[in-house]
Amino acid sequence: MTDWLGYLSLILQGAAVTAKLTLMGSVFALIMAFVAGLGRLAPIALLRWLATVYIEFFRGTSVFVQLFWVYFVLPFAGITLSPLMAGVLVLGLNVGAYGAEVVRGAVLSVPKDQYEACIAVNLTRWQRMWHVILPQALPLMLPTFGNNAIELLKGTAVVSLISLSDMTFQAQVVRAQTGSTLVPFATILVLYFAMSLLISAAVRAVERRMTRGLDGVR
């Protein structure tokens, strides 16, 4: 009799790693999205240029290629990262690049008269962004951010290939030890799906919270 409970707890340990990776990666991606997204709209040409290079570079190759590059090539440059660090770094940078376009699009979609009104009442650039533009742009970004977070969750499966013991890795361990294929893979598919449902529910909740009081404005 196979000890399914033991194997299930192994997969759940992996699920914890996946959740941790998703959370840390999302936070990092969010930061990168705002830095690069606002960077593309910066008045300084160098910043715009840097942000564009970053975005095109990370959108031009997949998480997999970037992860292998970071994990296998950077050590030769003297930078050795743990699998977890490499995972968070790559997922954050990669999804951040997609998020940056979302930030840029949402900020640009705020009507021009809002900008003009800010200038008219003499707000500084910072005040204009913080008090007027971003509060209106954020609700527009949220649904796409939710999708990006789910893409990030799905991207975490790739880190199993650089031997980080996430859910997919543990499923492979269970497969190797029991010879059963259906049980471990069906289990993690369901768990991944549950996590992605959780993310979309959380994003919808945040969206409701943020659009409160904006009824009638749009």
Add this chain to the structure above:
Amino acid sequence: MEWDWDFVYQIMPTLLAGLKLTLIITLVAAILAALLGLVFAILRRSSNPLIAQPIGFFLEFIRGTPLLVQLYFIFYVLPDLGIVLSPFVAGVIGMGLHYATYTAEVYRGGIENVARGQWEAARATNLTMRQTWVHVIIPQAIPPMIPALANYLIAMFKETPLLSAITVLELMNQAKSVANSSYRYIEPMTMVGALFLAISLISVVVLRFLEHRFGRPVR
């Protein structure tokens, strides 16, 4: 370790062989995704909830789970059920199915964008359901979708390295085997990144052209 151009020239033929397979897989899987996506999109719109709802759930499920795990599922679980697939076929089915759920969403948007009057006119002229789809709805729905579909084609191209996990000898896997036998990681891995980046950047230019050509026609 230093960058060695001689080594790069030496491994280029191997990498290009991998690139060729990558392109073939991308193309075959993209055709599958384009056809399957259309089927999904039409089934999803079915007026019979017994068809529409399970399909809807299935699409959500595929879209909410990692492609890598789906590939493992197809590659490891199906043989136990008596369906043995070569890595190439398993990879094409996995990628095609995964991206079909995305293209289905594109088709849905495209179909919904066809004006209501077109449906009504088709009914008024007594077209059958099949004629309505083939002669009225699809010809109008497809051109505006082309940029979005091309976008997913590029996405599929970028995701093909995942197939190395199920032993398909595409670009990434060729690079890995070169790296493992020569103990040199810098050149193969960097060249893979450079090749992907180069092709992606070129395709972005093509995409811009497609957007210009087909996206949002001026009415």
